[in-house]
Amino acid sequence: MASEAPLGKRLNIENINPHVRTAKYAVRGELAVKSEEYRATLAKGDPHDLPFNQIISANIGNPQQLDQQPITFFRQVLSILENPVLLEKEDVLINHLGYKPDVLERAKWLLKKVGSVGAYSASNGVPAIRQSIAEFLERRDGFPANPADIYMSAGASSGVNTLLHIICANDKTGILVPIPQYPLYTASLSVLNATCVEYHLDESKNWGTDLAVIKQAHEKAKADGVDVRAIVIINPGNPTGASLPEEDIRAVIDYARQERLVILADEVYQTNVFVGEFISFKRMLRQLQKENPGAYDQVELASLHSISKGMVGECGHRGGYFELVGFDPAVQAEIYKFVSIMLCAPVIGQCLVDLMVNPPKLGEPSYELYQKEYDAIFNGLKERATALHKAFEQMEGVECGSPQGSMYLFPTITLSKKAADAAAAEGRTPDEFYCMQLLEATGVCVVPGSGFGQKDGSLHFRTTFLAPGTEWVGSIVKFHKEFMDKYRD
Numbered sequence: 001m002a003s004e005a006p007l008g009k010r011l012n013i014e015n016i017n018p019h020v021r022t023a024k025y026a027v028r029g030e031l032a033v034k035s036e037e038y039r040a041t042l043a044k045g046d047p048h049d050l051p052f053n054q055i056i057s058a059n060i061g062n063p064q065q066l067d068q069q070p071i072t073f074f075r076q077v078l079s080i081l082e083n084p085v086l087l088e089k090e091d092v093l094i095n096h097l098g099y100k101p102d103v104l105e106r107a108k109w110l111l112k113k114v115g116s117v118g119a120y121s122a123s124n125g126v127p128a129i130r131q132s133i134a135e136f137l138e139r140r141d142g143f144p145a146n147p148a149d150i151y152m153s154a155g156a157s158s159g160v161n162t163l164l165h166i167i168c169a170n171d172k173t174g175i176l177v178p179i180p181q182y183p184l185y186t187a188s189l190s191v192l193n194a195t196c197v198e199y200h201l202d203e204s205k206n207w208g209t210d211l212a213v214i215k216q217a218h219e220k221a222k223a224d225g226v227d228v229r230a231i232v233i234i235n236p237g238n239p240t241g242a243s244l245p246e247e248d249i250r251a252v253i254d255y256a257r258q259e260r261l262v263i264l265a266d267e268v269y270q271t272n273v274f275v276g277e278f279i280s281f282k283r284m285l286r287q288l289q290k291e292n293p294g295a296y297d298q299v300e301l302a303s304l305h306s307i308s309k310g311m312v313g314e315c316g317h318r319g320g321y322f323e324l325v326g327f328d329p330a331v332q333a334e335i336y337k338f339v340s341i342m343l344c345a346p347v348i349g350q351c352l353v354d355l356m357v358n359p360p361k362l363g364e365p366s367y368e369l370y371q372k373e374y375d376a377i378f379n380g381l382k383e384r385a386t387a388l389h390k391a392f393e394q395m396e397g398v399e400c401g402s403p404q405g406s407m408y409l410f411p412t413i414t415l416s417k418k419a420a421d422a423a424a425a426e427g428r429t430p431d432e433f434y435c436m437q438l439l440e441a442t443g444v445c446v447v448p449g450s451g452f453g454q455k456d457g458s459l460h461f462r463t464t465f466l467a468p469g470t471e472w473v474g475s476i477v478k479f480h481k482e483f484m485d486k487y488r489d
């Protein structure tokens with residue numbers, strides 16, 4: 001006779017990997033979960049007592065969830081890749097569905113290079129697509145790129161995960177991470193049980209990178225016995241939107257050279273730039289190498305890009321890549337092995353990377369529509385960012401630099417002691433409390449500044465400016481006024 005089943009589950013919250021438990025990822029945290037519950041309530045259509053009729057997910061840079069339309073050329077090519085028999089009806093595609101001949105040509109080319117999109121590709125990505133990326137990098141930077149140094153990934157997130165796994169040897173490994181930052185970095189370092197060495201960006205200088213601050217954080221970590229090996233730079237910034245000027249990039253590369261730090265340049269917002277220009281770390285490194293022969297040869301740089309952001313906005317398709325410069329070949333072989341363990345990045349996502357880096361060119365049949373759609377998305381984002389910024393400017397106790405890029409605004413909020421006490425009574429920080437009250441009153445979901453890191457004593461929230469329309473902006477303004485009145489000291 002079978003003995004009685006032992007009581008309780010084998011896995012419980014106390015015995016699972018503690019490093020997963022300690023990781024924090026507020027952009028999909030409590031507020032986001034609550035907003036999804038509200039969304040489900042609204043979707044049921046039953047009578048409800050919520051004071052709003054829609055949820056605005058301004059917590060995450062997810063463009064197509066907020067009505068950004070996919071670029072037609074991209075999706076037409078993908079439709080053929082998923083269903084190649086469409087090519088047997090070319091006249092229907094062209095004469096009835098409006099596909100242009102270059103759509104068919106690109107789909108045929110990709111099918112030839114990829115085979116079936118249902119098959120695994122090479123571990124580091126389809127060779128022909130890595131070649132397309134290398135050509136794009138050469139056009140962008142004016143310096144050649146080697147397809148063998150390019151690794152395709154399931155979005156930039158998986159590239160960051162690969163690189164951090166390779167760099168972090170034990171709990172003494174330290175990585176310099178900007179604060180505020182996109183919490184992928186702090187969360188991944190928690191999971192890896194490595195040390196996050198925070199350096200603060202300078203809000204008074206439009207969230208620029210201050211080398212003195214980096215040095216100070218680095219020196220302190222070294223004195224504490226941390227083996228600091230790499231520095232993360234998010235450019236353009238998330239949540240700040242700032243694009244680094246050339247002198248800051250040069251200064252960081254120079255510091256990395258002196259201190260033997262690997263540079264992780266997260267450049268996923270490289271086309272989301274309204275103010276200034278995007279300058280890649282790769283271009284600047286090659287420039288410095290040219291100007292100072294031999295001096296920068298040992299610098300190790302990994303730069304990341306993605307199909308998730310920009311005007312592409314195809315984050316659900318999970319595509320991206322990273323390029324390595326100056327890495328030891330034996331380390332690179334281990335990176336290859338690491339990505340092999342995951343087999344390969346989604347092949348449709350890889351094809352989208354090809355389309356992103358090699359869109360229709362002037363004179364080609366799909367160019368006009370492509371450019372029109374691209375410009376409309378770019379201008380729409382800029383207009384919405386400006387409108388939101390204008391609204392913030394009118395709000396008491398809110399300060400926000402003018403929009404510079406990426407998909408976010410990150411205003412400072414000054415809240416009263418009464419509000420801070422009410423927050424503490426709920427076991428929340430004042431910014432969490434504010435954001436929760438905003439969600440409960442308006443259905444607008446934003447992320448408290450504490451989710452990205454902020455200087456002690458300062459409070460912020462991050463909102464995307466992706467949602468169309470102005471109604472939701474009006475509802476934030478109205479909420480804010482009521483909140484300030486209710487909690488006036």
Ligand SMILES: Cc1ncc(COP(=O)(O)O)c(C=O)c1O
Nearest residue numbers: 061155156157182238306308315
């Ligand atoms: C700075 C930054 N890096 C990386 C990512 C991850 O993007 P994905 O994995 O979708 O490419 C994001 C997403 O918001 C981001 O903001």
